[in-house]
Structures are given as C-alpha cells and as structure tokens.
Amino acid sequence: MAIIEKLKKIDDYRWELPKDYKPGMLVPGIIYATEDMLEHIAKDASIDQVANAAFLPGIVKASLAMPDIHQGYGPPIGAVVATDVKKNGVISPGAVGFDINCGIRLMTSNLTKDEIRDKVKELVDQLFYTIPTGVGSKGSIKLDAKDERDILVEGARWAVKKGYGEKDDLEHTEANGAIEGADPDKISKKAYERGHAQQGTVGSGNHFVEVQYVEEIFDEEAANAFGLFKGQITVMIHSGSRGFGHQVCTDYLVTMGEAVRKYKISLPDRQLACAPINSPEGQDYLAAMRCAANYAWANRQCLMHWSREVFYKYFNRSPKELGLRLLYDVAHNIVKLEKHVVDGKKMLLAVHRKGATRAFPANHPEVPEVYRKIGQPVIIPGDMGRASYILVGTQRAMDETFGSTCHGAGRTMSRTAAIKSAKGRAINRELEDRGIFVRAAGRETLKEEMPEAYKDVSKVVEVVHNAGIAKMVARLRPMGCIKG
Amino acid sequence: MEIRFDKIPEDQIVAEMENVKPEKEEIVDITSPNLEELLVAWLNELILFFDARWFLAKEYDITELNEKHLKAVVKGETYNAERHVIKTGIKGATYHKLEVKKIDGLWRAQVIFDV
Numbered sequence: 001m002a003i004i005e006k007l008k009k010i011d012d013y014r015w016e017l018p019k020d021y022k023p024g025m026l027v028p029g030i031i032y033a034t035e036d037m038l039e040h041i042a043k044d045a046s047i048d049q050v051a052n053a054a055f056l057p058g059i060v061k062a063s064l065a066m067p068d069i070h071q072g073y074g075p076p077i078g079a080v081v082a083t084d085v086k087k088n089g090v091i092s093p094g095a096v097g098f099d100i101n102c103g104i105r106l107m108t109s110n111l112t113k114d115e116i117r118d119k120v121k122e123l124v125d126q127l128f129y130t131i132p133t134g135v136g137s138k139g140s141i142k143l144d145a146k147d148e149r150d151i152l153v154e155g156a157r158w159a160v161k162k163g164y165g166e167k168d169d170l171e172h173t174e175a176n177g178a179i180e181g182a183d184p185d186k187i188s189k190k191a192y193e194r195g196h197a198q199q200g201t202v203g204s205g206n207h208f209v210e211v212q213y214v215e216e217i218f219d220e221e222a223a224n225a226f227g228l229f230k231g232q233i234t235v236m237i238h239s240g241s242r243g244f245g246h247q248v249c250t251d252y253l254v255t256m257g258e259a260v261r262k263y264k265i266s267l268p269d270r271q272l273a274c275a276p277i278n279s280p281e282g283q284d285y286l287a288a289m290r291c292a293a294n295y296a297w298a299n300r301q302c303l304m305h306w307s308r309e310v311f312y313k314y315f316n317r318s319p320k321e322l323g324l325r326l327l328y329d330v331a332h333n334i335v336k337l338e339k340h341v342v343d344g345k346k347m348l349l350a351v352h353r354k355g356a357t358r359a360f361p362a363n364h365p366e367v368p369e370v371y372r373k374i375g376q377p378v379i380i381p382g383d384m385g386r387a388s389y390i391l392v393g394t395q396r397a398m399d400e401t402f403g404s405t406c407h408g409a410g411r412t413m414s415r416t417a418a419i420k421s422a423k424g425r426a427i428n429r430e431l432e433d434r435g436i437f438v439r440a441a442g443r444e445t446l447k448e449e450m451p452e453a454y455k456d457v458s459k460v461v462e463v464v465h466n467a468g469i470a471k472m473v474a475r476l477r478p479m480g481c482i483k484g
Numbered sequence: 485m486e487i488r489f490d491k492i493p494e495d496q497i498v499a500e501m502e503n504v505k506p507e508k509e510e511i512v513d514i515t516s517p518n519l520e521e522l523l524v525a526w527l528n529e530l531i532l533f534f535d536a537r538w539f540l541a542k543e544y545d546i547t548e549l550n551e552k553h554l555k556a557v558v559k560g561e562t563y564n565a566e567r568h569v570i571k572t573g574i575k576g577a578t579y580h581k582l583e584v585k586k587i588d589g590l591w592r593a594q595v596i597f598d599v
Contacts, residue, residue, distance in 0.1 A: 073579070073580035073596065073598065074580065098575055098576050098578075098598045134570075135570045136534075136538060136563050136565070136570055136573075137573070137575035190532055193532070193536040194532065194535050194536040203573070204573040205573065218499070223556070241521070243535040243536065243575070244577050245531070246575045247597070249576065250577075253579065254516075254521070254525070257517070257521065257579070258517070262519075269580065270576055270579040270580075270582065271579045271580040273579070325539040415572075415599065441575075442570065443569070443571075444571070444572075465503075484573070
C-alpha cells in the first residue's frame with residue numbers, strides 16, 4: 001500500500017500518520033499540507049522519516065511536519081520534535097540539522113521601490129563586492145583566541161560590542177542574539193579551526209542576501225507594529241553557523257552514536273542518534289549546540305552590518321534618513337528548552353526545530369516587547385524569483401506545534417537535477433528580464449538555486465495561514481540577490 | 485585490508501583536480517567503532533582539510549587500514565582562486581543510508597554528503 005494511503009485526513013491542512021504505521025513509533029505523525037502537496041511529498045522518503053522521528057525516546061504528542069517538508073538525514077527537513085526533559089527525553093543532533101541556527105533576518109528601511117528601481121543592479125554589485133560569499137571565501141573578521149571563545153557565549157552581543165551593529169538589533173533577535181548555557185569547552189579543536197575564518201561570511205548553497213520590496217500587506221495592524229509599508233525596501237539575510245556548526249554536528253553525531261549503544265536506544269536510522277538530555281552526552285551536545293547557535297547570530301549580525309554600510313555609502317545618506325532597522329532574526333535549525341502546555345499540563349520540553357520557525361503568539365514573554373501585543377514576527381524566505389513572506393506567530397501554533405511553523409519553500413529538485421534541467425540557460429539573464437539582479441560566487445549556484453528548483457512558497461505559507469499556525473502579514477518581492 | 489576500485493568516479497565533487505599539485509602533505513590517523521563509521525570519519529577529515537585549511541586533496545596513500553583504524557598520507561595543494569575551480573561545497577559526510585559491502589571481492593560504499 002502506498003504510504004499516502006496510510007495517512008488519515010484530519011482536515012484540509014492536517015494529516016495523521018497513525019502510530020501503527022511502523023512498529024516502534026511512540027506517537028503518531030502529523031503533516032501539515034494540502035492533498036495536492038501530499039502527492040509531491042510522497043515522492044521522496046520524507047513521510048517515512050516523519051515515522052522514524054516518532055521513535056525518539058521521550059517524544060511528546062506527535063512527530064510534526066510542516067508543509068515545506070522534504071527528505072533530510074534522520075528526521076525530514078520541516079520537522080518539529082519535542083521531547084520531555086523530565087521523563088528521560090532525548091536530544092538529537094540529527095533533529096537540529098548540520099547547519100545549527102541556520103536562520104533568517106529582515107532589515108527594513110525608509111526607502112521605497114520607486115526610489116531605487118534604477119539602482120538595484122549597482123547596489124547588488126556593491127553588496128557582492130563587500131560581503132564574502134561562496135565556498136572557500138574568507139571573512140574579513142580576524143578572531144583571536146579570546147574572541148573565538150567569547151563569540152560562542154555572547155553571540156550577536158559580541159558582534160555589536162565589536163562595532164558590527166547597534167544595541168537595538170539585539171532586542172529584535174531571537175534570544176537577544178545569544179542563548180544562555182553555551183560552553184566553549186565542549187567544542188572540538190576541529191570546530192574552532194573551521195570557525196576561525198568563517199565568521200561574517202554568507203557561505204554557499206541556499207544562503208543569500210536579498211534586496212526586496214513589500215508588495216502586499218495582508219494584516220495592517222501587524223504590519224504597522226512591524227514597521228512595514230507597501231513599496232518599502234527590505235533586505236533579507238539567510239545564513240547559519242557555517243563550517244563551525246557543521247563540525248559541532250559531525251563531532252556530536254560520533255558521540256551520540258556511542259551513546260545510542262551505551263543507553264541501548266533502538267532507532268531505525270543512524271542519523272537519528274541521540275542521548276537522554278540529562279545524560280553527560282546530552283548536556284555536552286546542548287552546550288555545544290548553543291555555542292554554534294550563538295556563532296550564527298553573530299554571523300548574521302555582521303552580514304547585516306556590512307549590508308547597512310553598503311547602503312549608507314551607496315546612497316550617501318545618514319543612518320537616520322535610511323532608517324535601516326532590524327525587524328527580527330529567527331532561527332530555523334535549533335533545539336531549545338521551552339515550557340509548553342500538553343494535555344493541560346505544563347511541561348519542560350526540548351523542542352527540536354529542523355527547518356521550522358518559532359512562531360510564538362502575542363503576550364509570550366520571549367516575544368520582544370515592541371511586538372508583544374501582536375506576536376512574534378516569522379520570516380519565511382522563498383526562492384530568488386518569486387516571493388518571501390512575513391507572518392506572525394499564533395496561539396494555535398502554541399497549542400498544536402509547540403509554537404512552530406514552516407521555514408521556507410522547500411526544494412522540488414535536487415541540486416544535480418536543477419543543474420541538468422537548466423543546462424544551456426542563463427538564469428541571471430532570465431531573472432534580469434523580470435527585473436531581478438543576481439550575483440553568485442559559484443559557477444553552478446544560479447542553476448541550483450533557480451526558482452523552479454523550489455516549491456512555490458506562497459502555497460506553503462497558505463497552508464500554515466489556513467491551518468492557523470502563523471498568520472500572513474506581508475509579501476515581499478525580490479529585486480536583487482547575492483548568493484554563495 | 486585490500487582496497488580496490490572497480491570504477492574511479494568520473495565526476496569530481498569538490499573541485500576540478502587537473503590543476504591541483506600534490507605539493508603539501510596532511511596526515512590522517514583515525515579510529516572508529518566499525519568500518520562504516522571509519523569511512524564517514526575519513527571523509528569528514530578530508531572535508532575539514534578543505535573547509536578549515538583550504539587544502540585540496542589529490543593523492544591518498546593509505547598506510548594502515550583495518551576495520552577500526554586508518555592512517556594515511558594525503559597530498560595536495562592550498563586552494564588558489566586563480567588556478568583552481570571549486571565545484572561544490574561539501575559540508576559533511578552523513579550516516580544516512582550509509583553502506584559498506586564486499587561484493588565479489590570488491591568493496592562498494594554508499595555515502596550521502598550534506599552540501
């Protein structure tokens with residue numbers, strides 16, 4: 001029987017993968033998607049991976065999958081897995097992902113689309129020359145031995161202290177740009193080595209800095225609170241913890257492989273390797289993961305700082321005139337200890353978000369005070385040709401998905417398939433014809449990242465909006481982009 | 485353990501190798517609980533060499549090898565943007581669908597990389 005036939009429809013946007021789908025599942029799976037989307041989702045192994053994630057000891061309620069779900073290593077990308085800290089729940093590096101605190105931030109401005117329409121090409125060139133992108137690129141930040149450790153504890157605070165940004169930026173960053181409990185002693189020499197020259201670099205793959213404009217406002221009240229208006233220029237930054245975070249994940253997959261044998265945990269996929277959160281191995285990973293998360297917040301802070309400098313220089317206007325303000329910065333590959341109510345009981349959970357965005361509602365203490373009456377801004381990047389979205393967190397997300405929602409479009413083609421299908425095409429010229437100027441460091445990056453290689457983000461966002469696990473606030477259209 | 489290849493991969497993954505000279509050396513000395521994990525650890529060493537040291541590996545001399553231990557001398561060159569062409573940034577070797585099998589006297593391995 002095809003896997004899709006095993007799914008039980010809850011409503012138009014929710015599907016249950018019953019617990020008896022695979023012996024060993026501790027909870028059912030719940031997938032947020034339309035029926036049309038499921039057809040596509042079922043083409044790769046991601047639904048089976050939703051079932052595999054349900055094996056993780058201590059998992060609470062359900063193994064959740066967002067509409068941008070696609071096949072990953074271990075759990076799928078687009079997964080939310082929460083485990084009970086007090087009842088021997090586990091922590092799993094594979095349920096966070098390699099790029100720890102891969103995330104996204106949006107900077108708003110006082111500029112309008114009409115003001116910069118003829119300048120985008122030059123502006124994109126300036127961003128490309130200023131901000132290091134691509135495989136093998138080195139950042140201009142030189143970290144000494146003290147900085148290398150400080151950055152892991154202080155995150156974006158370190159960057160602001162060093163002059164890469166403003167104090168206000170920190171208040172507009174998840175966890176104020178530095179999660180507590182990071183321990184630099186839990187980091188290997190190899191990770192320090194990989195992180196040494198990569199602070200302040202975009203990296204490769206789907207990471208980018210994009211100039212956009214606000215095309216549509218869906219929720220006036222939230223848009224006002226977020227400082228968004230129609231026609232406004234915004235800059236979106238997508239990057240993570242670079243080689244540093246990858247090495248932390250690689251190192252702790254080895255540790256967790258041993259822990260699985262030690263604690264006699266039975267798992268259907270080695271990439272799900274985990275350890276009880278309260279074990280020495282679990283605590284060590286948590287402390288190391290937090291270091292990588294902080295490294296990533298510092299990274300996006302530096303990238304935004306240089307973007308600001310490019311704008312100041314290019315437009316030759318004062319910071320006050322340009323009003324380049326951080327709207328919000330949010331992680332989409334992370335595990336955090338959070339309090340949630342499950343079946344009427346308050347619980348401390350390790351919420352793993354792997355390709356999923358935190359979406360806390362109004363009045364939550366972790367939502368910055370300026371947005372507290374409205375809810376947390378949720379930033380959802382799309383592909384470089386179509387759109388990106390700003391949403392707002394909801395109580396329903398809190399009740400159903402541990403305060404989580406989707407994180408992006410999700411690929412429909414592998415990188416190799418995209419390169420093959422784009423053979424002979426000049427993607428940069430095609431985009432230029434549509435008024436979008438792109439620059440990439442890698443030879444094949446634009447083919448790998450062409451819009452058709454991704455699902456339509458609008459459809460993904462529509463699902464989370466209609467399901468109520470985030471509400472649409474604004475749609476942004478790309479004007480120019482630099483890639484790795 | 486004997487190493488034989490039935491086919492050397494034609495697609496070079498990280499960089500075009502023609503212009504890479506074997507002029508520098510790196511030593512690998514790793515231990516893992518089993519053969520599969522040893523393969524992942526070995527590949528992750530090579531990934532680290534490029535990602536942290538910009539070292540492009542070209543020649544591999546595996547001097548010691550058993551199910552749990554590998555020692556090798558790797559020769560290559562530091563990346564030079566003017567002479568070398570980078571193809572894909574490999575960020576990690578994963579354990580996902582990892583397989584190492586001996587079929588008709590030849591070893592066959594499957595590894596999925598995170599890119």
